[in-house]
Amino acid sequence: MPKLTYIAHYPEHLKAQIRTLIEEEKLGKYLLLKYPTTHSLTSDKALYAYVMELRTAFLRKSEPITKVLYDGKISDINDALGLHRITIKNHGGRLRSKSEIRVASVFKTAPEAFLKMICVHELSHLKEREHNKAFYALCEKMEPSYHQLEFDVRIYLTHLELFGKLYM
Template identity: 55%
Template sequence: MSTTINQQPMKSLSYLGGYPEPVIERVKSLINADQLGEQILKRYPAAHEIRTDKALYQYVMSLKNERLKMSSPLSKVAYDDKISVLNDALGLHTQISRVQGSRLKAKNEIRVAAVFKKMPVEFLRMIVVHELAHLREKDHNKAFYQLCAHMEPDYHQLEFDTRLYLTHVELSGTLY
């Protein structure tokens, strides 16, 4: 039995809150025509091979060194099974402060939801850029999003497409 978006209105579109109504209507029409997944797979046909924490660390560090040279160092980068995309978290940037002697030492960590192991590299890059931007800008403000767009010119499109993909996953229950 096929369920249309009209029977499950906003629960199915939880990732698209804040987008204009014409965009929401277009997404609903794609869902009702059972074409949302097809459209996403057409644009992003394959998952990446960055599956281990070590490979993720190398990927993040290469992006950081290329796009954000003068920023705080990272002490840890890892996939995290405990981060739930269903709880509005795709990644986390944490800063842990510890007292070492008479100094206060801060360590930056980036954790990425494990679901990104099976997504296209473009979606992984979007979340990594987002978390790297938090090294300089703590809040989600205009400067933060300008920095994201500076590091990844297609940031806003990739964020939207990631949200579409997560909507598709929520409706269909399938990853790549």
């Protein structure tokens, strides 16, 4: 039985259900029934517009975002599916900060709900730097089913690790 690294910290009864789906080769079917299609936001420009729409709807007073893009170098091996980075530069005696969001390129071919979960997570870092109660409350405000989506993303990553692509 494979090691379930993506859901290792979840309760044993959930891991047992996932193991059963893997053994019966039904993990892919479960995901396809729940999330039958992928999104069409495959360009960095489209991703930027999508993230800015979310930001406008929920975080109008947050710092501006200068760049949003898919990054093929981000790896779930590094414990990251997205990154939020702030750079501060001295510009003629003034400090200028730039904020950028990078999303792992694995989400180019994922369901939109998974992409939204990652974007919501990274946007929440504009207000809350740490993963604390306030951070997750903000995530849930922006996406009410945030925790379920996070779990399903972990199942999706488990499927990718064990069986490869799910969506063509």
